[in-house]
Amino acid sequence: EDKQLIIAIDGPASSGKSTVAKRIADQLNLIYVDSGAMYRTITYVAIKEHIDLTDEKKIVNALERVSIEFERTEEGQSVFCNNKEVTDDIRQNDVTNAVSIVAAHPLVREVLVDRQRKIAMKQNVIMDGRDIGTVVLPDASVKIFLVASVDERAERRYKENRQKGIKSDLTKLKQEISERDYKDSTRKVSPLRKADDAFEIDTTALSIDEVAEQIKKNIFEKYPKLRK
Numbered sequence: 001e002d003k004q005l006i007i008a009i010d011g012p013a014s015s016g017k018s019t020v021a022k023r024i025a026d027q028l029n030l031i032y033v034d035s036g037a038m039y040r041t042i043t044y045v046a047i048k049e050h051i052d053l054t055d056e057k058k059i060v061n062a063l064e065r066v067s068i069e070f071e072r073t074e075e076g077q078s079v080f081c082n083n084k085e086v087t088d089d090i091r092q093n094d095v096t097n098a099v100s101i102v103a104a105h106p107l108v109r110e111v112l113v114d115r116q117r118k119i120a121m122k123q124n125v126i127m128d129g130r131d132i133g134t135v136v137l138p139d140a141s142v143k144i145f146l147v148a149s150v151d152e153r154a155e156r157r158y159k160e161n162r163q164k165g166i167k168s169d170l171t172k173l174k175q176e177i178s179e180r181d182y183k184d185s186t187r188k189v190s191p192l193r194k195a196d197d198a199f200e201i202d203t204t205a206l207s208i209d210e211v212a213e214q215i216k217k218n219i220f221e222k223y224p225k226l227r228k
């Protein structure tokens with residue numbers, strides 16, 4: 001059967017969504033769509049253009065002039081905004097700490113959800129974010145919800161930063177992650193929430209490989225032919 005394969009992965013910051021999604025995308029030959037990178041890109045543009053982040057209309061206006069494109073690379077995935085690479089820019093702290101404000105605007109979400117669905121219509125995809133299983137792709141064939149303790153998630157970000165040569169404060173990282181969790185799960189429109197039919201994995205004590213294996217087991221149960 002050639003039914004389209006659509007996999008939704010949701011969960012809070014640093015639960016391991018993108019790392020695991022990229023790995024599965026490579027192994028099963030799927031397109032990986034990083035919905036968070038889209039919210040980050042418009043946040044980056046708004047900051048750069050000195051737009052008041054609470055001004056929803058102005059942000060939507062800017063978003064309509066912005067194209068967001070992904071390109072697979074050996075190390076991961078590059079992000080382009082109007083054909084200019086922004087892969088690293090959108091991971092900077094100022095963007096990370098502002099993105100939940102921008103992502104709470106209903107009209108911003110409307111535009112981005114529409115773009116996300118358009119990408120998913122054409123091919124086999126694995127998409128990660130906060131509302132993929134609940135709102136963006138409610139008919140996804142496999143839904144996964146990843147969680148991990150705040151301590152573990154802050155530790156992961158800390159190590160990731162250290163590897164990139166960025167010094168960070170663990171206590172502050174923990175605070176920032178908790179604050180983003182709170183904003184993302186309490187906003188009115190499409191809050192971070194596990195879909196009723198999603199499979200939850202607590203990754204606190206699991207390696208990336210172990211998480212990927214569990215997800216693949218889920219996928220193969222529905223699509224035995226994919227097992228090689």
Ligand code: CDP
Binds near residue numbers: 013015018101130
């Ligand atoms: O990688 P990390 O977990 O830090 O976050 P991300 O996936 O890059 O998402 C950044 C932010 O974008 C989140 O904290 C949310 O505020 C927002 N977001 C969202 O609202 N809906 C999504 N589907 C994806 C991200």
Ligand code: CDP
Binds near residue numbers: 012
């Ligand atoms: O996309 P999300 O923000 O959910 O998380 P991520 O960027 O994929 O993962 C954050 C960091 O945690 C990365 O440096 C991963 O290598 C690491 N990680 C881990 O140590 N163990 C896991 N089971 C998953 C991720």
